[in-house]
Amino acid sequence: NAGVTQTPKFQVLKTGQSMTLQCAQDMNHEYMSWYRQDPGMGLRLIHYSVGAGITDQGEVPNGYNVSRSTTEDFPLRLLSAAPSQTSVYFCATSGSPTQNYNEQFFGPGTRLTVL
Amino acid sequence: AQSVSQHNHHVILSEAASLELGCNYSYGGTVNLFWYVQYPGQHLQLLLKYFSGDPLVKGIKGFEAEFIKSKFSFNLRKPSVQWSDTAEYFCAVNVLGGGNKLTFGTGTQLKVEL
Numbered sequence: 001n002a003g004v005t006q007t008p009k010f011q012v013l014k015t016g017q018s019m020t021l022q023c024a025q026d027m028n029h030e031y032m033s034w035y036r037q038d039p040g041m042g043l044r045l046i047h048y049s050v051g052a053g054i055t056d057q058g059e060v061p062n063g064y065n066v067s068r069s070t071t072e073d074f075p076l077r078l079l080s081a082a083p084s085q086t087s088v089y090f091c092a093t094s095g096s097p098t099q100n101y102n103e104q105f106f107g108p109g110t111r112l113t114v115l
Numbered sequence: 116a117q118s119v120s121q122h123n124h125h126v127i128l129s130e131a132a133s134l135e136l137g138c139n140y141s142y143g144g145t146v147n148l149f150w151y152v153q154y155p156g157q158h159l160q161l162l163l164k165y166f167s168g169d170p171l172v173k174g175i176k177g178f179e180a181e182f183i184k185s186k187f188s189f190n191l192r193k194p195s196v197q198w199s200d201t202a203e204y205f206c207a208v209n210v211l212g213g214g215n216k217l218t219f220g221t222g223t224q225l226k227v228e229l
Contacts, residue, residue, distance in 0.1 A: 031215045040222075041221055042219035043205065048214075094215050104161075
C-alpha cells in the first residue's frame, strides 16, 4: 500500500518548457488536490478534484492544468514554465468530498526549479 | 474567503522548554481545524484536528491544541519539546460545507537546541 506517490522528486526546467507532475494514490480516495509550497507563504491550493472527471480551480490556478480521468491519478501540467513556478509541489488526497473533516494525506512532494 | 494567521515565523527553544504556537483564522462560520508538521525533507503529516466537541484536542507526540471560538484561535502546545520536534508547523482551516479544501497559514519554523 504505497499511499500517495509523486514523480519526479526533482525537476529542472527552462523557461517555456512544458512538463507534467504525476500524482497517484492507491487508497481509493475521491478527493485529490495540488498545492504549491513557497517560503513564507505556506501551502496554496492550485487545483482540486472531487472525483473522476471533475476538477476545479483553487487559489492559484494560473499557468497550471489538471485532468482526472481515473480515481487513482491526478496529473498537474505546466504548459509553459515560468521562473515564478519554481516551488515545491504537493499532492494530497482524502476520502470523500462530502466528509470534509477527513484527514488529507500528502505525497512526498516534487521540487521544481525553472531557470 | 477565510484566512489563517500564524504570528510566529521562527521559534528557537531549548530542549525541555514549553511550546505554544499561535494560530488565528478569519471566518465567521463553522470550521474544522488542523495542525500539520513537516520534518526536514519530508512531507506534511497530521498532528491533530478539531471537528467538534471538547475544544482541547490531543494529537501525536504529546502535542495538544485548544480551540477558542471567541478568539478564533487554535493554538498548538507541548509542555516539553525535544530536539526531534525541530520542524515546520502549519495551521490549516477547512470551512464546513466548503468541501475538503484547506487554507494554510504561512507556517512556523521551530528549532529545538540541545
